[in-house]
Each structure stands twice: as structure tokens, then as C-alpha cells.
Amino acid sequence: MALCSVLLAWCALxxxxxxxxxxxxxxxxxxxxxxxxxxxxxxxxxxLSDRHERFLGYVARDLAAQLVARLRDAQAGKAGGAPDGDYxxxxxxxxxxxxxxxxxxxxxxxxxxxxxxxxxxxxxLGAGGEPVRTLALDMVLEGGSWKIRHVNPAREQGAExxxxxxxx
Numbered sequence: 103m104a105l106c107s108v109l110l111a112w113c114a115l116x117x118x119x120x121x122x123x124x125x126x127x128x129x130x131x132x133x134x135x136x137x138x139x140x141x142x143x144x145x146x147x148x149x150l151s152d153r154h155e156r157f158l159g160y161v162a163r164d165l166a167a168q169l170v171a172r173l174r175d176a177q178a179g180k181a182g183g184a185p186d187g188d189y190x191x192x193x194x195x196x197x198x199x200x201x202x203x204x205x206x207x208x209x210x211x212x213x214x215x216x217x218x219x220x221x222x223x224x225x226x227l228g229a230g231g232e233p234v235r236t237l238a239l240d241m242v243l244e245g246g247s248w249k250i251r252h253v254n255p256a257r258e259q260g261a262e263x264x265x266x267x268x269x270x
Contacts, residue, residue: 204229
């Protein structure tokens with residue numbers, strides 16, 4: 103019996119180890135986040151407080167800490183607490199047409215800055231004749247997953263846009 107244990111231990115050590123899985127693309131994470139986020143809002147829940155653990159799977163630590171501090175300040179009635187509107191939507195309210203099937207994203211640029219891997223992602227909520235919301239996300243590779251670090255409304259490009267203009 104001891105020989106079996108030794109052989110099993112040797113086989114476990116000799117077996118090739120699997121390479122760490124590559125992170126999912128930032129645009130795929132953004133689509134998943136916004137689908138989940140909008141569904142959570144539609145269910146009349148707060149993603150930050152009611153679904154905090156799942157929320158942390160999509161949002162960078164620093165941004166999550168800032169949003170929690172804002173929420174606490176707002177609950178305490180401090181000035182500068184709750185912002186006007188939703189941070190992730192950059193709007194006062196969400197449109198029901200923006201649910202999962204209407205969320206689209208594209209990674210515009212990925213790069214390494216110092217020791218960080220970052221990505222610029224454009225997210226579009228809604229399509230066709232519906233109200234459309236376009237957002238510019240700054241994402242960072244954190245703990246092996248792409249996470250949202252900053253959200254801004256995407257800049258509107260005029261009819262005479264050129265290749266010289268930055269995308270974000």
C-alpha cells in the first residue's frame with residue numbers, strides 16, 4: 103500500500119502542469135458586466151451593495167473602493183456623496199432597451215504601461231432606432247481578469263472626423 107502512495111505522489115509531480123488560462127478579452131468582460139449590471143438594476147437591486155462579490159469580479163479595486171466611499175458618504179449625508187446619475191451608465195437612469203442583447207463592445211487598444219496591462223474599450227448600449235448610450239472604458243488586467251477602472255461618456259465624433267483624431 104505504501105508503494106501505491108509513493109507512485110501516486112510521483113505521478114502527480116511528474117504530470118505536466120497546465121499553463122494558466124489566458125484572460126478573457128476585455129470587450130467580452132465589458133459585455134458580460136453591462137448585461138449583468140443592467141439585469142441587476144432591472145430587478146431593482148443595487149449591484150454595488152446587493153451583489154458586491156460579483157461586482158468585485160468586474161471592477162478594479164481602486165474604483166470599487168471609491169464607489170463604496172461615495173455610497174457611505176451619501177448615506178451619512180455628507181456633501182459630495184452620491185453623484186448625479188449612475189457612474190457605469192454615465193446617465194441619470196437606464197433604458198430598459200439596454201439589456202444584455204443590446205450591449206456591444208469593442209477593444210480599441212491594449213497596451214502595457216509600466217507594470218500594468220490596460221485596454222481602452224468602447225461599449226454601446228442599445229441599437230437601431232432605440233436610444234443609444236456610448237461609453238469609453240479604461241480597463242486594467244488585475245488578478246488575471248480584465249476589470250473596469252474608469253468610465254466616461256464616449257466623445258461624439260463630428261461628421262468630419264479624421265484619422266488624426268484620437269479614438270477615445
